[in-house]
Amino acid sequence: MLMRGTVRIAALMMLAAALLPLTAIAKGDPEAGKAKSTTCQACHGLDGKAISPTYPNLAGQYASYMEKALRDYRDGRRTNVIMAPMAANLTDQDIKDLAAWYASQDGLKDLSIP
Numbered sequence: 645m646l647m648r649g650t651v652r653i654a655a656l657m658m659l660a661a662a663l664l665p666l667t668a669i670a671k672g673d674p675e676a677g678k679a680k681s682t683t684c685q686a687c688h689g690l691d692g693k694a695i696s697p698t699y700p701n702l703a704g705q706y707a708s709y710m711e712k713a714l715r716d717y718r719d720g721r722r723t724n725v726i727m728a729p730m731a732a733n734l735t736d737q738d739i740k741d742l743a744a745w746y747a748s749q750d751g752l753k754d755l756s757i758p
């Protein structure tokens with residue numbers, strides 16, 4: 645009984661180790677996202693707080709939400725004349741990095757708009 649449990653745990657650990665590199669690739673890098681966000685700052689602000697009420701705040705937004713939004717703009721599922729061209733040339737990795745960057749910021753504390 646004890647033996648079987650140990651084998652099962654060992655098998656699970658091997659499975660986890662095998663999957664680890666996949667999750668590492670799939671994750672966004674906030675520092676890379678910061679470097680890629682220079683064009684975004686024009687509207688979404690230096691710190692993810694929008695420069696005017698016309699643009700949404702991104703600081704502290706869920707990464708998964710932003711990834712979906714950006715893929716949807718890029719792939720034509722979400723249309724907006726301003727934002728769609730901004731996402732048109734983003735790679736999947738760009739999207740993950742940008743989302744990780746904005747998600748890493750302090751948000752939802754002061755969402756007042758200038």
Ligand code: HEC
Nearest residue numbers: 683684686687688698699700710713714724726727730742
């Ligand atoms: C010229 C201004 C402008 C620039 C530059 C810009 N955006 Fe946007 N962004 C907008 C507007 C306007 C919207 C809202 C569009 C809508 O209603 O669908 C938006 C929406 C978004 C959303 C969805 C927010 C939500 O709450 O659904 C994300 C994520 C986003 N932008 C990320 C980015 C990123 C990343 C960049 C840089 C690659 C960028 N934006 C560059 C104007 C801009």
